[in-house]
Amino acid sequence: MMHLGRLFIVFVTIEICASASHFLDQEWNAWKIKYEKSYKQSQDERFRRTAWEANWEKVQKHNELAGQGLKKYQLAMNQFADMTAEDVQSKSCLVYNKSSLKSSEVPNQIYSENVNIPKDVDWRKSKCVTPVKDQGGFCGSCWAFATVGVIESRLCMNSDELINLSEQQLVDCDSSNYGCCGGFPIKALNYVAENGIMKTKNYEYAQKRLKCEYDPDEAIQLNATKFYILPDEQNIATAVAMEGPITVGFGVTGDFMLYKKGVFDGDCAPYANHAVIIVGYGTEENEDGEEEEYWLIKNSWGERWGDEGYGKIKRNVNKCHIADMAATIDLRG
Ligand SMILES: *[C@@H]1O[C@H](CO)[C@@H](O)[C@H](O)[C@H]1NC(C)=O
């Protein structure tokens, strides 16, 4: 009798494991199709599958906690779900070097603390924010997307015309930055102010650095009046409210790559390794009825990342170095 019972337990266990692995196989295949993944060799696929399974478990656990109100944001098995922590680390696309940015080079903008700014700002409502773009998996050009996104919005706010502008021009032609190997938005803003910028339709994104094809006759000239660094989150909020979207750096880890929605307060890299655009800010009530302050950011990882390409990041705690390299430009109105 006892013998039979044990056999039964063994059998049930095998059955459960087999169906779990069958379930994961199905999930894996569906995910590969959805994100158009194919691996050249079976050993690549095994490696990626292992990374994907680790992320799958992490996402399930995290979202369960989020469902219980114990996490403020949710994760998803998005296009980055087959990446390891080492892959994320090596993906940096920001050359962040505070010592190379002498304070005399770019002035700080300090606003009066008495300026009244709205409680919530969302520049998407102004219709002056272009659709979320995708820098692609193999080009560290976030700095170009962050810079171009800010310029697209600022030009539109001056002219009421929303035009997609060329990141590729910056990747190919801005020699103060490093193409697909990273860059610095404040330097890119300076490049665009000096050279102007072409439209996407005349200079399309290629996901790799190519020969510079810049044609000054086709470039829009900016009439920039000034660039500046925003030294802290209070000044960032004032600039976003009064001037428009700005660029910031951000220290990305695996958590942020798999972010889905909610107010991100997860793990950070030790320095800013990615650039995004702040398009607004606000507060939302969490499960405990507390007000959660956030930045609304536009990313350049396509619409399948985050909340249709956008994310919310905890505000007023310098989350993941978001206030360390905030920069922007004013155009003549
Ligand atoms: C940062 O910039 C300083 C000054 O330009 C330079 O000496 C140093 O090598 C740079 N560090 C890195 C990591 O690029």
Ligand SMILES: *[C@@H]1O[C@H](CO)[C@@H](O)[C@H](O)[C@H]1NC(C)=O
């Ligand atoms: C900008 O490009 C996107 C595709 O990335 C397109 O859907 C959109 O219509 C374009 N917007 C304008 C104003 O041309």
Ligand SMILES: *[C@@H]1O[C@H](CO)[C@@H](O)[C@H](O)[C@H]1NC(C)=O
């Ligand atoms: C910049 O200024 C020039 C000369 O005043 C003007 O022709 C041009 O339209 C301006 N560009 C923008 C984007 O406002």
